[in-house]
Amino acid sequence: MDFKIAVLPGDGIGPEIIDQAKKVIEAVGIKFNHKFNFKQGLVGAIAIDKTGNPLPEETLDLCRSSDAVLFGAIGDPKYDNDPSAKVRPEQGLLAMRKELGLYANVRPVSTLPSLIEKSPLKREIVQGVDIMMIRELTGGIYFGKPQGRSEDGNTAYDSCVYSRYEIERVVRLACDYAMKRSKKITVVDKANVLATSRLWRETAVIAVKDYKELTMDFMFVDNAAMQLIQNPRKFDVIVTENMFGDILSDEASVLTGSLGLLPSASIGLSTSVFEPIHGSYPQAAGKNIANPLGTILSAGMMLDLAFNLKTEAEVIKTAVAKSIEAEYVTEDLNRTHPRSTSDVGEWIARYIQESN
Ligand code: IPM
Ligand code: MN
Numbered sequence: 001m002d003f004k005i006a007v008l009p010g011d012g013i014g015p016e017i018i019d020q021a022k023k024v025i026e027a028v029g030i031k032f033n034h035k036f037n038f039k040q041g042l043v044g045a046i047a048i049d050k051t052g053n054p055l056p057e058e059t060l061d062l063c064r065s066s067d068a069v070l071f072g073a074i075g076d077p078k079y080d081n082d083p084s085a086k087v088r089p090e091q092g093l094l095a096m097r098k099e100l101g102l103y104a105n106v107r108p109v110s111t112l113p114s115l116i117e118k119s120p121l122k123r124e125i126v127q128g129v130d131i132m133m134i135r136e137l138t139g140g141i142y143f144g145k146p147q148g149r150s151e152d153g154n155t156a157y158d159s160c161v162y163s164r165y166e167i168e169r170v171v172r173l174a175c176d177y178a179m180k181r182s183k184k185i186t187v188v189d190k191a192n193v194l195a196t197s198r199l200w201r202e203t204a205v206i207a208v209k210d211y212k213e214l215t216m217d218f219m220f221v222d223n224a225a226m227q228l229i230q231n232p233r234k235f236d237v238i239v240t241e242n243m244f245g246d247i248l249s250d251e252a253s254v255l256t257g258s259l260g261l262l263p264s265a266s267i268g269l270s271t272s273v274f275e276p277i278h279g280s281y282p283q284a285a286g287k288n289i290a291n292p293l294g295t296i297l298s299a300g301m302m303l304d305l306a307f308n309l310k311t312e313a314e315v316i317k318t319a320v321a322k323s324i325e326a327e328y329v330t331e332d333l334n335r336t337h338p339r340s341t342s343d344v345g346e347w348i349a350r351y352i353q354e355s356n
Pocket of ligand 2: 245246250
């Protein structure tokens with residue numbers, strides 16, 4: 001089959017890690033006789049430098065006309081320390097979410113037995129953790145209006161806004177995931193304080209009625225933040241609003257000990273975006289040391305969710321697990337004999353081509 005992939009490497013280590021994912025996708029293409037057509041677009045700080053816009057119209061058109069988007073990372077320190085900057089790389093990301101209708105961000109977090117020692121938590125606590133974190137991505141306080149400052153500049157405000165429709169579609173997606181797993185779902189909110197959270201609960205209770213075998217429970221976000229550390233194994237599918245999800249998904253990502261390893265999918269109304277959950281890691285840019293596994297696994301999620309190539313996606317997962325087993329990994333996972341970003345990518349691509 002033929003697939004069109006929009007490739008947006010972005011900033012920092014983005015281009016290096018994306019190159020490795022491309023190698024791996026190419027290897028899958030050769031092995032399984034698919035044609036993957038890559039087309040590259042600008043996004044983030046590099047897009048600002050070249051066009052003045054963190055998400056140029058041309059990039060958006062490319063995304064819309066592709067079957068899926070493979071995304072690297074965005075962000076550049078030169079914007080972080082300048083609160084007066086008029087355009088920021090992050091605006092490109094937020095605009096992409098809105099324009100493509102990326103309403104749900106899906107982040108699987110599970111422990112790999114061989115990496116458990118890397119976790120900041122005790123083995124007994126993290127062993128067997130397997131969480132599917134689902135974050136609403138185009139609503140809430142990130143996009144609510146009004147947002148801004150009072151005329152005298154001394155007051156600022158953001159608005160958290162949710163409609164039933166926005167809540168229902170992401171809760172349903174989460175329920176679909178839960179049905180394929182342990183049929184348990186936790187809705188995280190702050191219904192003791194926020195009106196939007198109360199609408200979340202109300203909507204979730206109605207939505208779950210269509211899923212007969214599903215158990216749904218509710219948890220306040222502060223409690224969830226605590227339980228994720230104390231007893232992460234109690235969670236299976238978690239669904240929550242945009243900002244709570246931003247915070248909890250970062251928290252969940254460190255449980256397993258390697259941020260560099262985790263993939264994500266942002267499910268869109270027509271085109272979905274696949275990206276590692278880590279940032280642009282500017283200190284490592286151009287050094288060929290960044291861990292490409294999160295991006296390679298994101299490519300795996302793309303084959304699975306966007307192209308329905310289940311076997312091919314499994315092959316990528318297996319190859320990544322083999323590289324970890326062989327300790328053929330970057331310095332974050334192997335201090336004594338680190339391999340370069342490109343060597344890891346090549347190893348995995350070769351493994352796929354040579355496997356039966
Ligand atoms: C993320 C990031 C973004 C967010 C930033 C860069 C706008 O932290 O993807 O989680 O807050 O959503
Ligand atoms: Mn975040």
